[in-house]
Amino acid sequence: MNYRHLRGKTAIVGVGHAGLGEAPGYNDMELLTRAAHAAVKDAGLRMQDIDGIATSSVSASMWLMSVVETLGVRPTYIDGTCLGGSSFMSYILAAAHALESGQCNAVLVCYGSAQRTSALGRGVITNARKVLDPQPYEAPYEPMNPPSSYALAARRHMHEFGTRREHLAEVAVAARAWARLNPEAYSRDPLTIEDVLAARRVSDPLTVRDCCLVTDGGGAFVMTRADRAAALKQKPAYILGSATAVWNRQISCMDDLTVTAARQSGALAFDMAGCKPADMDVVQLYDAFTINTILFLEDLGFCAKGEGGAFVSGGAIAPGGRLAVNTNGGGLSCVHPGMYGVFLVIEAVRQLRGQAGARQVADAHLALAHGNGGTLSSQSTVILGTADTL
Amino acid sequence: MTEVSAAGQGVERQYATHLAQGRFMIQQCAACARHVFPPRELCPHCDEDQLAWVAPSGQGTVYSTTTVARKAEAGGDYNVALIDLAEGVRLMTCVAGMDPATVCIGMAVRTQVGEGKDGPRVVCVAIAGSQG
Ligand SMILES: [Zn+2]
Numbered sequence: 001m002n003y004r005h006l007r008g009k010t011a012i013v014g015v016g017h018a019g020l021g022e023a024p025g026y027n028d029m030e031l032l033t034r035a036a037h038a039a040v041k042d043a044g045l046r047m048q049d050i051d052g053i054a055t056s057s058v059s060a061s062m063w064l065m066s067v068v069e070t071l072g073v074r075p076t077y078i079d080g081t082c083l084g085g086s087s088f089m090s091y092i093l094a095a096a097h098a099l100e101s102g103q104c105n106a107v108l109v110c111y112g113s114a115q116r117t118s119a120l121g122r123g124v125i126t127n128a129r130k131v132l133d134p135q136p137y138e139a140p141y142e143p144m145n146p147p148s149s150y151a152l153a154a155r156r157h158m159h160e161f162g163t164r165r166e167h168l169a170e171v172a173v174a175a176r177a178w179a180r181l182n183p184e185a186y187s188r189d190p191l192t193i194e195d196v197l198a199a200r201r202v203s204d205p206l207t208v209r210d211c212c213l214v215t216d217g218g219g220a221f222v223m224t225r226a227d228r229a230a231a232l233k234q235k236p237a238y239i240l241g242s243a244t245a246v247w248n249r250q251i252s253c254m255d256d257l258t259v260t261a262a263r264q265s266g267a268l269a270f271d272m273a274g275c276k277p278a279d280m281d282v283v284q285l286y287d288a289f290t291i292n293t294i295l296f297l298e299d300l301g302f303c304a305k306g307e308g309g310a311f312v313s314g315g316a317i318a319p320g321g322r323l324a325v326n327t328n329g330g331g332l333s334c335v336h337p338g339m340y341g342v343f344l345v346i347e348a349v350r351q352l353r354g355q356a357g358a359r360q361v362a363d364a365h366l367a368l369a370h371g372n373g374g375t376l377s378s379q380s381t382v383i384l385g386t387a388d389t390l
Numbered sequence: 391m392t393e394v395s396a397a398g399q400g401v402e403r404q405y406a407t408h409l410a411q412g413r414f415m416i417q418q419c420a421a422c423a424r425h426v427f428p429p430r431e432l433c434p435h436c437d438e439d440q441l442a443w444v445a446p447s448g449q450g451t452v453y454s455t456t457t458v459a460r461k462a463e464a465g466g467d468y469n470v471a472l473i474d475l476a477e478g479v480r481l482m483t484c485v486a487g488m489d490p491a492t493v494c495i496g497m498a499v500r501t502q503v504g505e506g507k508d509g510p511r512v513v514c515v516a517i518a519g520s521q522g
Binding site: 139140142144148151152203205252253257 | 402427428453454455456458459468470472480481482483491495496506507508509511
């Protein structure tokens, strides 16, 4: 298998979002539609130009058909794979194949969720999922999922490597410091390590400040072939490498709770891109929980296994630190409407365009976005670059 | 060793039937001899389909643990743990009969069948004198 020839052949040419935070009165599809419209417009295209659609929903199993119907498009390429939060990154490599083969010319990746303000309570959705997507060997123990699964991983990481509670808190504090530079972020109050430790307990060792936000929001991006991208409105963010890996679904079926499938997706993505972790100017990691950032820094190769806690210490991933991680404020402090993956890509693209305002990382040419889904179940890595990285 | 019934039931139903009769059973592959849990139709190690039900020793070690916070009026905090059985399989369970916050990784436990909210389930108790 060798798909290195796809390096740099496609690009993200438009990004958009809608209703970040709280969007009372809107439903999932309306937020998706608003975000999709913004992304297509940002690219300088029209919805009629879109002939590829990739989308999924946490609740509707036939969501893609509803999206096609709502947008009024006639796609020659569709992808409705649901891997949880990482779905929107997993669409990228498949879309690159489809664009390069000529199956389609412009792929719209889109998502929307009114999870926070929806009239349909989260308890209803959780209970429905228990029936429609049962996990009979875990359910009798009532893990408060997803937090409990990530808590089990955090506890094991602490046991094996001496990772401390304060290390986890560092991740939340750094995300908040970035969010304070982002006027679109949902949580912007000051946050200290002490605040995180003293916050409401959820599933030990995690407190509520170790857990992602529950917000509304829609997000979307548009991909085209590179030759076309150069002629469009925005500075293209080229797809240099991408890979997705799934090793398990339930946390109880994960071989080693300290090693995620990001090790596989990251190695393949870096191989395709022909670059290494140290080359990255800006990094977006799916921080549904604070332990995620530590695990992914290790598994993607930014530091050795077990050293993630030390790596994030002392504000090292906060503004002004050694590595710019989750520059929008992440799922912990910016936005997290059920599935967050699409927003990681949007932030990476904005950084590469130089449109990130007060949080802009200087001279950002290479960006990594990494998605996670389920309970450390699916991992998807994307490496993006500006034209001078081709 | 109980042979797999060919009576046309899937392994989830067979597992539940054993549990309802007070037996915690896992599977063992006739081809590669490895133990399997949760129950599968095919051996995930060698893809053969000759999996027989066996009673595990019940001896296990806590691989990881969490205390789920719950209001006192709803029953208070409770434990959720991952246990590695001596047979080399892992299961989610809970360590009962002790303060959930004192359950620790490495603790030796023994499985037993207990009554859960929605029927019988496998729970664990600490083996006296075990150190985490
Ligand atoms: Zn076998």
